[in-house]
Amino acid sequence: MESLRERKKRRTRDALLHAALDLFTSQGYEQTTVDEIADAVEVSQRTFFRYFAGKEEAAFAVQVIAEAHFIRAVRERPPCEPPLEALRQAVLEGWGTVNEAIASVVPVEMYLRMFRVIESTPTLLAAHLRRSVEAEEALARLLAEREGVDVETDPRPRLLVAVFGAVIRVTGRAWSSDGDLSVAAIRDLTRTYLDLVGPELIGSWRRD
Amino acid sequence: MESLRERKKRRTRDALLHAALDLFTSQGYEQTTVDEIADAVEVSQRTFFRYFAGKEEAAFAVQVIAEAHFIRAVRERPPCEPPLEALRQAVLEGWGTVNEAIASVVPVEMYLRMFRVIESTPTLLAAHLRRSVEAEEALARLLAEREGVDVETDPRPRLLVAVFGAVIRVTGRAWSSDGDLSVAAIRDLTRTYLDLVGPELIGSWRRD
DNA sequence: TTGTCAATTGTCAGACGCTGTCATTAGCCT
DNA sequence: AGGCTAATGACAGCGTCTGACAATTGACAA
Numbered sequence: 001m002e003s004l005r006e007r008k009k010r011r012t013r014d015a016l017l018h019a020a021l022d023l024f025t026s027q028g029y030e031q032t033t034v035d036e037i038a039d040a041v042e043v044s045q046r047t048f049f050r051y052f053a054g055k056e057e058a059a060f061a062v063q064v065i066a067e068a069h070f071i072r073a074v075r076e077r078p079p080c081e082p083p084l085e086a087l088r089q090a091v092l093e094g095w096g097t098v099n100e101a102i103a104s105v106v107p108v109e110m111y112l113r114m115f116r117v118i119e120s121t122p123t124l125l126a127a128h129l130r131r132s133v134e135a136e137e138a139l140a141r142l143l144a145e146r147e148g149v150d151v152e153t154d155p156r157p158r159l160l161v162a163v164f165g166a167v168i169r170v171t172g173r174a175w176s177s178d179g180d181l182s183v184a185a186i187r188d189l190t191r192t193y194l195d196l197v198g199p200e201l202i203g204s205w206r207r208d
Numbered sequence: 209m210e211s212l213r214e215r216k217k218r219r220t221r222d223a224l225l226h227a228a229l230d231l232f233t234s235q236g237y238e239q240t241t242v243d244e245i246a247d248a249v250e251v252s253q254r255t256f257f258r259y260f261a262g263k264e265e266a267a268f269a270v271q272v273i274a275e276a277h278f279i280r281a282v283r284e285r286p287p288c289e290p291p292l293e294a295l296r297q298a299v300l301e302g303w304g305t306v307n308e309a310i311a312s313v314v315p316v317e318m319y320l321r322m323f324r325v326i327e328s329t330p331t332l333l334a335a336h337l338r339r340s341v342e343a344e345e346a347l348a349r350l351l352a353e354r355e356g357v358d359v360e361t362d363p364r365p366r367l368l369v370a371v372f373g374a375v376i377r378v379t380g381r382a383w384s385s386d387g388d389l390s391v392a393a394i395r396d397l398t399r400t401y402l403d404l405v406g407p408e409l410i411g412s413w414r415r416d
Numbered sequence: 417t418t419g420t421c422a423a424t425t426g427t428c429a430g431a432c433g434c435t436g437t438c439a440t441t442a443g444c445c446t
Numbered sequence: 447a448g449g450c451t452a453a454t455g456a457c458a459g460c461g462t463c464t465g466a467c468a469a470t471t472g473a474c475a476a
Contacts, residue, residue: 005423005472012424033461044426049463082412122338129337130330133377147413155382155401160409162374169341170370174363193363201368202406204290205355213443213452220453241432252455257434 013051014105015041020058021106025113029059029121056127059118062102062111063128067135069101070094074142083143083157087164088194095187112181119176132169136161167193221259222313223249228266229314233321237267237329264335267326270310270319271336275343277309278302282350291351291365295372296402303395320389327384340377344369375401 002010019040023032034055038045052058073090081089102111118124140158144151151157171193175186210218227248231240242263246256260266281298289297310319326332348366352359359365379401383394 003473008472009424034463035461045462046427046464047425050425054463082410084410125341126334126338129341130334133333133337149413154413155378155404156409156413158378158382159375159401159404162378163371163405163409166370166374167367170363170366174366193367196363196367197371198410201364201371202290202292205357205362205364211444216443217453242434243432253433254435254456255454258453262434 012041012043012047016043016048016051017058017061018106020052020055021062021110021114024059024117025110029055029117029124056124059114059124060127060131062106062114063118063131065102065105066098066111067131069098071135071138071142073097074139079146083147083160084164086143086146087139087161091168091190092187095183095190098183108183112183115172116176116181119173129169132165136165163197167197220249220251220255224251224256224259225266225269226314228260228263229270229318229322232267232325233318237263237325237332264332267322267332268335268339270314270322271326271339273310273313274306274319275339277306279343279346279350281305282347287354291355291368292372294351294354295347295369299376299398300395303391303398306391316391320391323380324384324389327381337377340373344373371405375405 016037020032020037023036023040032055034048035045037058038048052061070091073094074086077086077090099108102108118128136158140161141151143161144154144157147157149157168190171186171190174193175181175189178185224245228240228245231244231248240263242256243253245266246253260269278299281302282294285294285298307316310316326336344366348369349359351369352362352365355365357365376398379394379398382401383389383397386393
């Protein structure tokens with residue numbers, strides 16, 4: 001049961017987040033000032049910074065949920081699966097259920113639009129990549145424990161996760177600059193690209 | 209022949225760069241203000257911003273040279289080599305000759321120290337990753353042209369370069385947090401990690 | 417209900433990165 | 447020497463973000 005105070009806090013946070021995402025996706029991230037966001041919710045600028053460490057944190061609030069969703073999916077994979085297969089299945093299944101994880105906070109369409117803003121705004125892209133590296137570190141430790149190897153001495157967990165993450169990023173980039181912006185489309189693209197990793201990449205590309 | 213004016217400009221730029229790197233590597237990037245850098249060279253803050261678009265640009269000035277060095281190395285690989293082999297040979301040879309490319313601007317030791325600052329400063333790490341993505345895009349187009357495939361329809365160039373870049377980043381990270389900070393050390397590590405990409409990563413890690 | 421405590425908020429001041437403007441200085445060229 | 451142009455300094459201003467303090471508001475007990 002939430003107290004009145006907590007409900008009020010949640011409401012202002014939600015209002016700030018929605019106002020921020022609305023402004024970011026409609027007029028651009030850099031073009032939106034914190035004052036604008038605060039004014040839209042009729043709170044002081046200082047209050048915005050009490051709910052979000054900065055503009056950036058508001059921009060990634062939904063991404064945080066999606067990341068947690070994906071990492072949880074990896075954790076719930078059967079331990080008998082080899083690591084790469086676990087990652088692959090987790091991300092494919094994760095795209096299928098990301099709807100439910102997000103919809104209660106923000107419409108999925110807003111999530112996808114914000115994703116494109118992140119990809120096309122240099123500052124946000126940089127932050128996104130750094131966040132990805134952090135997520136990869138967490139995943140590497142997860143896989144290392146899962147497989148019973150030491151993440152500090154065995155480079156394979158970090159290598160595998162980094163390579164996997166690289167494919168995922170290329171996928172996201174291709175998706176966000178292509179036509180079909182549905183969740184189904186990115187799922188299919190992910191499968192296609194993951195299947196390419198292997199002999200297709202290593203050898204010569206010329207005799208096809 | 210450089211005019212007096214141009215020599216003077218080059219000297220203030222060099223002085224600003226050296227002061228910046230000195231301060232960044234000794235007291236940290238975030239802890240260093242632009243005013244400090246400008247004061248150390250006895251110019252106005254405004255002048256600093258006439259030579260560098262921002263603090264960040266000063267931090268990456270040497271990295272820019274190293275990047276160009278590596279891309280040039282890839283371009284000079286024999287066209288008969290398969291793409292991954294070209295990347296591999298270029299980066300290994302690049303580490304052998306990076307000395308000469310940099311030494312005229314900054315002592316190599318400073319380059320290596322600054323590299324560690326970049327890896328350990330969130331803001332700079334983010335910028336570094338974004339820069340890497342840009343470099344990877346350039347490399348992908350290079351390889352696509354080299355192999356005669358279309359970079360817009362064939363995902364292999366971007367995929368290969370992204371995977372390769374991921375390995376390089378893991379290498380740099382492991383190197384910068386390990387003991388031996390020599391150029392030889394990172395060269396060896398690069399070779400070791402690149403050799404791991406393949407069957408070693410894909411299958412199960414358990415029965416070793 | 418009322419008073420007390422703690423949490424939330426607004427206001428103000430200020431640091432820092434960065435930009436535009438304009439007057440001043442300094443190299444260049446005839 | 448004197449005019450032209452490029453480099454610089456000084457100043458004002460915007461936007462992000464933080465610290466400090468006072469005012470407000472909900473929570474909870476007497």
